[in-house]
Amino acid sequence: xxxxxxxxxxxxxxxxxxxxxxxxxxxxxxxxxxxxxxxxxxxxxxxxxxxxxxxxxxxxxxxxxxxxxxxxxxxxxxxxxxxxxxxxxxxxxxxxxxxxxxxxxxxxxxxxxxxxxxxxxxxxxxxxxxxxxxxxxxxxxxxxxxxxxxxxxxxxxxxxxxxxxxxxxxxxxxxxxxxxxxxxxxxxxxxxxxxxxxxxxxxxxxxxxxxxxxxxxxxxxxxxxxxxxxxxxxxxxxxxxxxxxxxxxxxxxxxxxxxxxxxxxxxxxxxxxxxxx
Amino acid sequence: xxxxxxxxxxxxxxxxxxxxxxxxxxxxxxxxxxxxxxxxxxxxxxxxxxxxxxxxxxxxxxxxxxxxxxxxxxxxxxxxxxxxxxxxxxxxxxxxxxxxxxxxxxxxxxxxxxxxxxxxxxxxxxxxxxxxxxxxxxxxxxxxxxxxxxxxxxxxxxxxxxxxxxxxxxxxxxxxxxxxxxxxxxxxxxxxxxxxxxxxxxxxxxxxxxxxxxxxxxxxxxxxxxxxxxxxxxxxxxxxxxxxxxxxxxxxxxxxxxxxxxxxxxxxxxxxxxxxxxxxxxxxxxxxxxxxxxxxxxxxxxxxxxxxxxxxxxxxxxxxxxxxxxxxxxxxxxxxxxxxxxxxxxxxxxxxxxxxxxxxxxxxxxxxxxxxxxxxxxxxxxxxxxxxxxxxxxxxxxx
Numbered sequence: 227x228x229x230x231x232x233x234x235x236x237x238x239x240x241x242x243x244x245x246x247x248x249x250x251x252x253x254x255x256x257x258x259x260x261x262x263x264x265x266x267x268x269x270x271x272x273x274x275x276x277x278x279x280x281x282x283x284x285x286x287x288x289x290x291x292x293x294x295x296x297x298x299x300x301x302x303x304x305x306x307x308x309x310x311x312x313x314x315x316x317x318x319x320x321x322x323x324x325x326x327x328x329x330x331x332x333x334x335x336x337x338x339x340x341x342x343x344x345x346x347x348x349x350x351x352x353x354x355x356x357x358x359x360x361x362x363x364x365x366x367x368x369x370x371x372x373x374x375x376x377x378x379x380x381x382x383x384x385x386x387x388x389x390x391x392x393x394x395x396x397x398x399x400x401x402x403x404x405x406x407x408x409x410x411x412x413x414x415x416x417x418x419x420x421x422x423x424x425x426x427x428x429x430x431x432x433x434x435x436x437x438x439x440x441x442x443x444x445x446x447x448x449x450x451x452x453x454x455x456x457x458x459x460x461x462x463x464x465x466x467x468x469x470x471x472x473x474x475x476x477x478x479x480x481x482x483x484x485x486x487x488x489x490x491x492x493x494x495x496x497x498x499x500x501x502x503x
Numbered sequence: 504x505x506x507x508x509x510x511x512x513x514x515x516x517x518x519x520x521x522x523x524x525x526x527x528x529x530x531x532x533x534x535x536x537x538x539x540x541x542x543x544x545x546x547x548x549x550x551x552x553x554x555x556x557x558x559x560x561x562x563x564x565x566x567x568x569x570x571x572x573x574x575x576x577x578x579x580x581x582x583x584x585x586x587x588x589x590x591x592x593x594x595x596x597x598x599x600x601x602x603x604x605x606x607x608x609x610x611x612x613x614x615x616x617x618x619x620x621x622x623x624x625x626x627x628x629x630x631x632x633x634x635x636x637x638x639x640x641x642x643x644x645x646x647x648x649x650x651x652x653x654x655x656x657x658x659x660x661x662x663x664x665x666x667x668x669x670x671x672x673x674x675x676x677x678x679x680x681x682x683x684x685x686x687x688x689x690x691x692x693x694x695x696x697x698x699x700x701x702x703x704x705x706x707x708x709x710x711x712x713x714x715x716x717x718x719x720x721x722x723x724x725x726x727x728x729x730x731x732x733x734x735x736x737x738x739x740x741x742x743x744x745x746x747x748x749x750x751x752x753x754x755x756x757x758x759x760x761x762x763x764x765x766x767x768x769x770x771x772x773x774x775x776x777x778x779x780x781x782x783x784x785x786x787x788x789x790x791x792x793x794x795x796x797x798x799x800x801x802x803x804x805x806x807x808x809x810x811x812x813x814x815x816x817x818x819x820x821x822x823x824x825x826x827x828x829x830x831x832x833x834x835x836x837x838x839x840x841x842x843x844x845x846x847x848x849x850x851x852x853x854x855x856x857x858x859x860x861x862x863x864x865x866x867x868x869x870x871x872x873x874x875x876x877x878x879x880x881x882x883x884x885x886x887x888x889x890x891x892x893x894x895x896x897x898x899x900x901x902x
Contacts, residue, residue, distance in 0.1 A: 474530075
């Protein structure tokens with residue numbers, strides 16, 4: 227992956243495909259966030275796991291601090307970004323039971339995260355995709371197999387399990403962490419939120435970076451945020467297994483395509499082209 | 504900054520071959536969504552500005568609803584405006600334009616066959632619609648309602664010397680009829696089939712723009728805004744120039760505040776490549792301009808271009824390979840016009856911004872502003888500098 231030597235200051239901008247999609251999914255995202263945080267804290271206090279890592283945005287971090295202040299939980303935090311820059315604020319937090327001495331988190335992804343930070347890289351998705359089994363690569367486009375873990379794509383949208391970066395997008399250790407979360411969300415009664423989260427992770431998604439700007443497209447929302455500056459576009463696509471009712475139809479991946487384009491495929495439009503040529 | 508109200512979304516009575524709204528039409532449901540006048544009014548009031556009725560074709564809205572909107576618009580803002588292809592304008596519409604102070608903009612690419620690209624399903628119907636648009640312009644002028652004209656340039660109207668000559672004659676006729684302003688658009692390409700048939704080469708675009716620039720000297724009152732704007736930009740005056748020169752964020756398109764028939768806010772359709780009418784984002788960001796400033800030109804950026812402060816990579820809707828993170832695909836055309844203007848100004852003994860020592864300061868201030876989420880104008884930056892210098896000289900004089 228070629229890189230350019232400049233840095234776009236932190237930013238994040240979101241566009242929903244419709245008011246209807248926002249009305250449904252913005253609320254669900256918040257409920258999913260709260261369910262993940264609640265489940266994580268309860269898993270640790272109930273000794274179902276000793277340690278758990280989450281990526282959270284801004285106010286969520288302070289919410290967690292408040293929640294654990296009287297609990298036997300230690301918190302390590304890494305500020306993601308530069309404190310001198312304005313823009314959205316993200317944290318990688320590790321919650322650990324105070325009686326714990328070992329980490330149960332995926333060491334391979336922690337190593338990948340450490341390596342990326344040593345190289346001051348904002349994202350590692352392209353590199354992780356390259357080491358994923360079963361990919362199809364066409365120059366600067368990687369198509370992931372449907373079984374890949376898509377959670378890392380959603381770090382800027384919802385609370386996400388695991389360290390900031392992945393060793394690959396089919397990491398078994400990361401999978402175990404997510405499965406543990408899913409299992410406990412269900413047992414703590416967050417069934418609805420679990421269904422939503424599983425649905426989100428099964429959507430088609432496209433991650434594309436160029437010139438220090440990442441554009442992430444999902445069926446209900448797209449967002450742009452700062453990333454490593456590359457001279458050309460690098461794209462990773464995951465063809466999902468489900469599509470939300472509120473998802474939009476569109477002309478390109480990952481949006482559901484129409485089999486017949488109302489204007490471009492029409493006879494009269496083609497007659498016009500014929501006349502013009 | 505304008506509010507574009509689209510009661511019927513992108514619904515149109517014709518289907519111009521190159522229309523930048525086709526991605527939306529291609530994927531939207533065929534069932535017409537009903538509009539809600541009250542919801543639109545509420546959204547317009549929240550935007551707090553007078554509005555332009557827009558489409559698709561705005562005159563497909565029933566005349567009684569047009570009257571409701573314009574009566575309210577006149578009461579609220581003292582004026583109204585509409586952008587139309589002109590083919591549906593009737594005497595009743597003209598009466599409303601007068602009664603409710605509606606400024607009319609007509610999108611037409613030329614007379615008769617030169618407008619065939621604004622296709623209406625068959626050649627016969629296309630020519631009929633074009634004739635109706637031409638008649639409407641005549642009627643509007645006769646009634647003293649000088650419309651402004653938007654012309655998109657393509658092979659269909661300026662692809663040969665003969666066509667350019669015909670266009671020139673038509674423009675002179677419009678000038679005599681009382682039309683005062685015309686906007687020239689380089690064609691925004693939404694598909695490769697359209698590019699293959701209609702798109703002009705860079706050199707053809709340059710030659711055509713220069714043709715119109717020279718033609719301006721022969722006209723009594725009609726002006727093409729492109730040339731005035733480039734001259735103003737090179738004179739460091741960017742107040743009032745078109746949105747394409749002002750660092751537009753494609754997620755918020757601050758120059759176009761769209762209001763759909765259900766009151767939903769939307770962006771300028773030119774940046775819509777997916778066919779999805781995305782809801783407008785909150786605050787604008789200027790990452791595109793920071794990226795273009797730093798990215799080498801061979802990689803789709805603008806690094807080192809002496810016209811960057813004025814051009815800013817132009818409209819994101821015209822970006823290379825349809826990706827807004829790149830600069831415009833019409834870069835060479837705009838560079839040529841800036842270069843010609845630069846030469847003219849130098850010949851007049853003036854120093855254009857592109858060669859002025861203050862340019863690097865302006866660029867640095869623009870980058871600083873964009874990094875902090877602000878989009879300063881060049882004129883404002885210069886005013887600040889002048890004020891600071893004045894204060895300093897006063898302080899020195901006092902000492």
